[in-house]
Amino acid sequence: MSLIPLAASAPPAPGLAPLDPAEHSTEIHAAARIDAIVDRSNLCVDYLLNFQVAFEQVMPRLRRMQLGFDDAVMGFNDMEEALDWLEEMIQGMTGTLKKMSHVVVEILDSIDETFDVMVEGICALEEKVEVIEDDIDELIYGDGLWPIRICNHRCSSDDPLIWPPVSDTPYPTGKPETLAELQSMNAEMCTALAAALHLRPPPGQLQSTLEWRRNQVINHLGCAE
Incomplete structure (x- = not known):
């Protein structure tokens, strides 16, 4: 059996260097x-795409929050203006x-002054x-003077007067018998009549005027001046 001769391997094409196993690895x-x-870039892109989707979902909420914040700022400004007002x-x-x-204090002071007055x-x-009550008591419960005073009060200036009875000191001689005579009597007659009627000068007034002493006797008898 004849051997088939192996053809020699073809030489490498010119210009192409044979591959080095190390370089190929x-x-x-x-x-x-x-x-x-x-792969990592694609993964990052996927992450970015997912983030974009999530961000797009968040954006409307952010816009609503921004609008709410703007409204709050406007409300705060309005409130600040209201507080300033x-x-x-x-x-x-x-x-x-x-x-x-001040006006009320002045009014109260005026009221106090008016109240004091x-x-x-x-x-x-x-x-x-009190003086009137004393006079009334004297007229009603006195020594029987009120009927006499009523009668003398009705007398005219020339009518005869009624004199109350006296015991301790008698009336002076020539005492006046009419209102006209009472109005013209002198100081000595006034003193004598006051002693007989037990009339005293007012407290703190030891010496009184003649006119006052005349009026004292006239009023005691109830005569109308």
Whole structure:
């Protein structure tokens, strides 16, 4: 059996260098790295796409929040303006209240003064009422003078008077018999009649005028002047 001769392997084409096994392995590793980088890039792109979707979902909420914040800012501005207006009103009211307080104090002072005058008038009236009550008691419960005084009160200036009886000191001689004579009697006659009728000068007045002593006797007898 004849042997088939093996043809010699064809020489490499001119210009192409034979592949080095080490270099071929390096190229494989580089390609693997490129693939890994591409995979990671694709993964990052997926993450970015997912983030974009989530961001697009969040954006309307952010817009609504922004609108709410704008409304809140406008409301705050309105509230600030309202507070400024209220502060101005309070300041104005404070000034008005101060003026009113001064007016009220003046009115109260005037009322106090008026009240004091009224109290003085009431006290004076009470004193007069006491004097009138004393006179009434004297007329009603006195020594029988009220009928005499009523009669003398009705007498004219020339009618004869009624004199009450006396015991301790008698009447002076020539005592007046009419109102006209009473109005013209002298100081000596006034003193004598006052002693007989037990009339005394007012407290704190040891010496009284002649006119006052005449009126004292006339009033005691109830004569109408």
